[in-house]
Amino acid sequence: MRLLQLHYFIEVAETENVSQTAKKLHISQPALSRSIRELEQELGVEFFSRNKHSLELNPQGKSFQHNIQKALEMIDSAVIDARRLNELKGAVP
Amino acid sequence: MRLLQLHYFIEVAETENVSQTAKKLHISQPALSRSIRELEQELGVEFFSRNKHSLELNPQGKSFQHNIQKALEMIDSAVIDARRLNELKGAVP
DNA sequence: GGAGCTTACGTCTCTCGTAACGATT
């Protein structure tokens, strides 16, 4: 499970469209399709209902989307907080 | 920023000892040392005070440790929840 | 001198993009 895969998943979950998301993320369509599929295989969970032509987020996918989105936001905040503390370093007289 | 790097950071932050943590994680000492350093370089923040022989977690490091630990737990929970929903799939008559 | 962190280097795995295919509308 890679961090980038999780970001990719969030974007695809919002649009339910790989081609469109690939353009937005500036990566190729196959690379994005593979990332999502490998994530599902590794976790042993299918997040999308596939009919060989389109994707639809299922209940597991919706749950995962919600939880992972919060986790990613938390990581972003952790970085921002650390950088802020780093800026203040030595600012106390 | 890799997910594995964050896990490594959490472990090293707890012990403040790379060698010991490397044995526990079953990776080499240099690989672990590099992972931590690369994480710091990428984020532009130093998490440890170094005196060329030992490490000590600084305020930025403590903040990051706390926040990232919660984020990683949230990711774990997200996976568990998704798997649970997957098991229940089709269980409703 | 022993314990600990870092740098150098070769190898190997993995990810990506291009190309080709199958399916659906």
Next chain:
DNA sequence: AATCGTTACGAGAGACGTAAGCTCC
């Protein structure tokens, strides 16, 4: 016929382990 998702393959980048160097107790 056109659009969308998936698979195949070659190339490039990245991560790890071994070996070597340097510092502190």
